[in-house]
Amino acid sequence: xxxxxxxxxxxSPLALTQAGMVRDALIAAHGWADVEIVVIRTTGxxxxxxxxxEIGGKALWTKELDRALLAGEVDACVHSMKDVExxxxxAIAIAALLPRAxxxxxxxxxxxxxxxxxxxxxGTSSPRRRAQLLHQRPDLQIVLFRxxxxxxLGKLATGEVDATLLAAAGLDRLGRHDTGVALxxxxxxxxxxxxxxxxxxxxxxxxxxxxxxxxxxxxxxxVMAERAFLARLGATCHSPVAALATQxxxxxxxxxxxxxxxxxxxxxxxxxxxxxxxxGTQLAETLLGRAPPAIRxxxxx
Numbered sequence: 001x002x003x004x005x006x007x008x009x010x011x012s013p014l015a016l017t018q019a020g021m022v023r024d025a026l027i028a029a030h031g032w033a034d035v036e037i038v039v040i041r042t043t044g045x046x047x048x049x050x051x052x053x054e055i056g057g058k059a060l061w062t063k064e065l066d067r068a069l070l071a072g073e074v075d076a077c078v079h080s081m082k083d084v085e086x087x088x089x090x091a092i093a094i095a096a097l098l099p100r101a102x103x104x105x106x107x108x109x110x111x112x113x114x115x116x117x118x119x120x121x122x123g124t125s126s127p128r129r130r131a132q133l134l135h136q137r138p139d140l141q142i143v144l145f146r147x148x149x150x151x152x153l154g155k156l157a158t159g160e161v162d163a164t165l166l167a168a169a170g171l172d173r174l175g176r177h178d179t180g181v182a183l184x185x186x187x188x189x190x191x192x193x194x195x196x197x198x199x200x201x202x203x204x205x206x207x208x209x210x211x212x213x214x215x216x217x218x219x220x221x222x223v224m225a226e227r228a229f230l231a232r233l234g235a236t237c238h239s240p241v242a243a244l245a246t247q248x249x250x251x252x253x254x255x256x257x258x259x260x261x262x263x264x265x266x267x268x269x270x271x272x273x274x275x276x277x278x279x280g281t282q283l284a285e286t287l288l289g290r291a292p293p294a295i296r297x298x299x300x301x
Contacts, residue, residue: 004036005210007199008065008074011039012148017173018197019078021098025214038074040064066092069200075207077200080170081193081223084200086230093203095211097219101169103195103244105129105188106180109156109163113137113187116163123152123161127261131240132188133165135263149174169195189242189257189268192226218247221276225252228280233258233288233299240298245276252276258287260294267291 005026009019016037023035042064062084065077070091081097088094110116113136123145124130130142145152145164149171156164167190171179196219201207222245235241240263243256251274259266267290273279288296 004034005032005076005207006036006038006074008038008040008068008077010042010065014149014170014174015078015080018080021173021197022076022078022096022199022214025098026211029213030210038068040068040074040077065200069202075201075205076211079198079200081196081198082167082191084193084198086227086235088200091203092200093208094198094220095201095208096199096213096215097223098197098199098214099216100219100222101195101197102172102182103190104168104182104185105165105190106168106171106182107163107165108153108180109161111181113183116140120162121160123155123164126165126191127238127240128191128242128259129165129188131259131261131263131266132242132257133263135259135266136187138263149176153179167194185244189255190244192230192241192243193223194244196223198223221245221247221252225254225276225280228277229254229256229284230280232281232284235299238298243280245280248272252279254279254283256283256287258291258295258299260292260298265292265294267295 007019007023009015019037023037026032026035042060068074069077107113118139119141121141121143122133123143125144125146133140133142143161149166152164155161166180168182199211201211225245226243229243233241240259240261243254245252245254250272253270253272255270257266257268267287269283269286271279271283288299
């Protein structure tokens with residue numbers, strides 16, 4: 001480790017805000033004078049005109065950060081956990097998760113999904129959001145919409161689309177508390193790990209224990225249950241999948257949903273248990289067993 005702890009991050013306004021949250025938490029935990037934030041440009045930031053699934057999936061957000069971490073250029077990397085691949089290199093560990101923020105999606109451009117005009121154009125790059133919207137409103141036109149928060153809101157403002165969906169957590173972290181209408185979880189179950197900021201370190205280095213000091217145990221338990229669910233599914237960026245775990249008196253409760261690309265078919269279920277990873281694995285098996293062929297073909301490879 002260098003004399004000043006170095007945090008790697010993407011360079012978008014949201015990524016920098018999240019890195020600042022981690023920096024502040026580390027300084028408070030250890031009494032450090034400073035933590036250096038190192039911006040690393042990723043392929044996902046450079047390529048904005050195609051869906052992630054067409055150009056390499058979630059690794060487009062992580063591979064350059066992974067390289068810098070393993071090369072010792074940074075001591076840790078900050079991620080939006082919903083953008084981190086389910087299977088990670090053995091040499092890298094998820095050392096901490098900050099307390100989870102609002103997990104909901106926000107609709108921008110209308111007061112509700114029902115309020116969208118017939119045939120409205122909605123921009124999103126998420127297969128989950130696409131499928132969930134079409135399940136509720138088959139008349140909608142869904143178009144590819146990528147870019148950071150300001151880019152997407154700018155496209156909406158110029159009339160490229162009638163509406164879009166963004167994560168409430170990201171909007172709140174950017175101070176946009178009044179942007180859009182939060183959608184009920186019952187209507188739009190979120191992406192696995194949505195609202196969670198994670199910090200990765202090398203698995204065998206001294207940084208891991210230092211970062212673990214800012215870990216939120218409840219958030220970790222829930223996010224790991226959701227990631228176990230994804231791992232058993234074999235989900236990819238093409239797979240419309242939603243999942244949310246919550247911690248309660250009876251243990252971890254995980255609710256999940258699988259859909260086909262156009263939202264015509266979907267299956268949903270909930271399971272509770274003390275071992276979140278086991279809950280995630282078992283629920284994935286249950287849903288795969290119930291799913292029609294149109295959904296099963298999107299999972300398990």
